[in-house]
Amino acid sequence: MSTDLVPTTGAQAAQSTARAAGKQFLTFRIAEEEYGLDILRVQEIRSYEAPTRVANAPTFVKGVVNLRGVIVPILDLRLRLGQAGEYNAFTVVIVLNVAGRIVGIVVDSVSDVLELSADEIKPPPEVAAALDARFITGLGKLGERMLILLDIEAMIQSPDLGLVD
Template sequence: MSDQVQYLTVNLAHEEYGVDILAVREIRGWTPVTRIPQSPHYVLGVLNLRGAIVPVIDLRLRFGLTREDYNATTVTVIITVAGRQFGVVVDAVSDVLDVAGDAIRPVPDMGTTVDTEYLKGLTSVGDRMVLLLDADKLLQPQDAQMLDAALDAAGNVKAVA
């Protein structure tokens, strides 16, 4: 089917999340990263991906959950969005799903327990529910990006003057 999209599903705190497989660049075991100063708490740091410096975020921390120990199944999924790469730490990877466009349902308003801003929708496979992630919004919310851009622009003006 042409409107079928493949999703890589990952486990996180007993829930299953799906990431558009075309955005996934590689899956690698968890390795320690270098912390970056002044970064949000969910940005663990940066790692060396064959010479490129790639930031890594912890999806548990991103969703306000607590991080347990990093163990043998903990993996870093490297995702490319708009030419930028970043790593997402999840508990484990599990499956690849074919999801038809009409099988995706909108996310109901769940109050404040989970931030629904990062979800594209949800779908069900048998009796499992899979939450589909909007990869673009994971690293930085839009407003933070715009603020950064504005600050940079201000810095440039100063440099020129």
């Protein structure tokens, strides 16, 4: 009796386990759309407070805040995605740890944490009107609910933001 076993590396086994177990996403809203990002990038969620403005910064860079001795740039993801938003009691800042940097992103509201299996994540669309498709890792589908899954690390590291060397 012959069995064809293919040896796997530790990384391949870990990826297989992660796919089987699913991945967790923090979900949030910007205008009428619901987005998700890898929960492992989230450091904390804070209520919005006006940051200190930085001269000559792009309009989506709202400024900086002092977070327990660390100067954190605050980006309004709503403006970055071409959505105007008002600042109200639901507006929050998601503090992320991305590429060794601490960055805050402003969103309309945070929804919840969801675990999606590989079967519930569909490939990114061919055309993404509101967002450069290179920042979309896929679409999460839970019943009637559709999430745009962001590659927040790629977005933060993109040269047009100028945050990471």
